[in-house]
Amino acid sequence: MNLHRLLRKRAEAGRPVRVAVIGAGKFGSMFLHQAPRTPGLHVLGIGDLSVPRALAALARIGWAEEASAAPDAATAAKTGCTWLTEDSLALIASPEVEVVVEATGDPAAGLRHARHAIRHGKHVVMVNVEADVLAGPVLAREAAAAGVVYSMAYGDQPALVAEMVDTIRAGGFTIVAAGKGTKYLPHYHASTPETVWDFYGLSAEQAQAGGMNPRMFNSFLDGTKSGIEMAAIANATGLAPPEDGLAFPPCGTGELPTLLRPHNEGGILPRKGMVEVISSLTRDGREIPDNLRWGVYVVFEGETEYARRCFAEYGVATDPSGRYAALWRPYHFIGLELGVSVASAALRREPTGCSESWSADCVAVAKRALRRGEVLDGEGGATVWGKCIPAARSRQSGAVPIGLAHGVALARDLPAGSLVTEADLMPRAAGGAAAEAIAMRAALAGA
Incomplete structure (x- = not known):
């Protein structure tokens, strides 16, 4: 029962916990709404692929425009403002950052960001459960070796x-x-981004007005x-x-x-x-x-x-x-509670949950009969859904994790309901964050 007291002490000392938020989507926005209301927390920077999109998200949650006007991390630390940037890796590496919140939802990007943060001595709060399930135990080991905290995100289930x-x-x-x-219901497994709003009783226009992502909500449903x-x-x-x-x-x-x-x-x-x-x-x-x-x-x-x-x-x-x-x-309060993880990592040096072993995997299953040459569209898409099975079964069958079932073509036909394996896929493109994610996954499976 001491997190709020510790945060107040940091506030009184003029040394707030400085946070970099990577990804200003729904979860990130909910945290960003609460952070200014939490004594002892300072959102030093926000990294997003689109600064205009991040500014729009901040406007929706009531941020004052001048609060996000810092031109760099050093200025943000001095003024108490926030730096918005599309260069997330530079933000993460900033000496002023203490805790990195990874909230992109992209598993390959999440692994890259978390690993970059650990190498620069930052605590990591992994909102990106997709990345955690793909190779979380690897990140946890690397964080422990570096003397920093790797944590699940409080507020998420x-x-x-x-x-x-x-x-x-x-x-x-x-x-x-x-x-x-x-x-x-069992038939939800076949849902696609085109049909998802029917299940929620919404029109596509209503969902769009609410800023609701059809792929994200389809992942919840299927x-x-x-x-x-x-x-x-x-x-x-x-x-x-x-x-x-x-x-x-x-x-x-x-x-x-x-x-x-x-x-x-x-x-x-x-x-x-x-x-x-x-x-x-x-x-x-x-x-x-x-x-x-x-x-x-x-x-x-x-x-x-x-x-x-x-x-x-x-x-x-x-x-x-x-x-x-x-x-x-x-x-649960989703991102509205995320400050608990940030404070716990920085002030108690304890995670609010952490991947300790590879006990389970979430693997791709065909939503319908798929044809050779079709390109898988991953989580929340129209081709596959993710099933939770024992890690031992996943390893033995060579199953494709849902986090890597995107942008790769099938080498053979697959019936509906079948587990997608690496043998079913055409060769993947080399390089980039996806290649790093595949290598980390291989390290996990081989451990």
């Missing part, structure tokens, strides 16, 4: 789940299941984002994904400890210690009244009669046996 898992484990309990809720986030949680906690991907069982909060227990005790889990996503809809499309669409949960075990009696005495939600209990948070 993986970090919140990791926190809950850590809290329950620190209390001496065994985690049975952990994950999040979402709106899911199961890819859920697969990525569960892989990140598995890699941070050591929990396991189901062998053939997430089941997305319909489940309300009242059912959590009953449904998410081992199958031989009346639940659906293959065993204890799993990640899973629960659906806010029944399979016939009805909304579950106590759904957890926006939230996160853990199910844990009272292993002794005394612990189970305490559960009953204090109104803990349990299954009928009283052995399995659940704790949940009904919603």
Whole structure:
């Protein structure tokens, strides 16, 4: 309970935590909205591929125009203003920067930015879960060797789940299941950027007016984002994904400890210690009244009669046996909470979740029958969606991670529902950030 106190001390000393934000999209904008309201934080710079686009984002969240007028990092540090630049690597390398927030959503760019930050002695808060799932454990090792923090982003669901898992484990309990809720039906896997707004009950015009990216929202809908986030949680906690991907069982909060227990005790889990996503809809499309669409949960075990009696005495939600209990948070604040990670990295030198091992992967699956020569369009696109499977299965099959299933052509026809493997692809183009991402991925798979 000391982050706010530590931030105030930095503010009073005139030494705010200076932050570089890479990517002024939705998540980055939410953090940028809150940062000026947080004592002891200073957004020193914003790196984006388009400064005009970043300025438009700042206008939407209410930034004063003069607040983003610094011509360089040194001036920003002296004046308390913010430097906007399209040269993210130069911003990251600036001596004044203490923490780098990577929020581009591009996995290859995210890995490059994070690695550049680590080499320059900066802490990294990785909003870019796509990059983390692609090679996060490699970055975590490099950060540890460099003496800096590599962290998940608080406010996003993986970090919140990791926190809950850590809290329950620190209390001496065994985690049975952990994950999040979402709106899911099986046919969502076939959704494309052209059809996505129908599922959200919006017109394309309404979505555009709200600044909503169809590929991003399609990734939320088609199961890819859920697969990525569960892989990140598995890699941070050591929990396991189901062998053939997430089941997305319909489940309300009242059912959590009953449904998410081992199958031989009346639940659906293959065993204890799993990640899973629960659906806010029944399979016939009805909304579950106590759904957890926006939230996160853990199910844990009272292993002794005394612990189970305490559960009953204090109104803990349990299954009928009283052995399995659940704790949940009904919603998350996305980038509005990101300052927790920034402060934790800079002031406590602790991550709010971090990839420790390669336990799970999110791999590309054909949305429809694909023909030889078709070019995969990656996360949120029309050709593939991302399924969370064990890392061992991914390695053994040579599966293509969803983060590398973009801009590469198929060497053969693939039926709908098939796992895309490296053997199915034509040779990739050499060079650039993608080549670095492929090399880091190879280092992870070979470890």
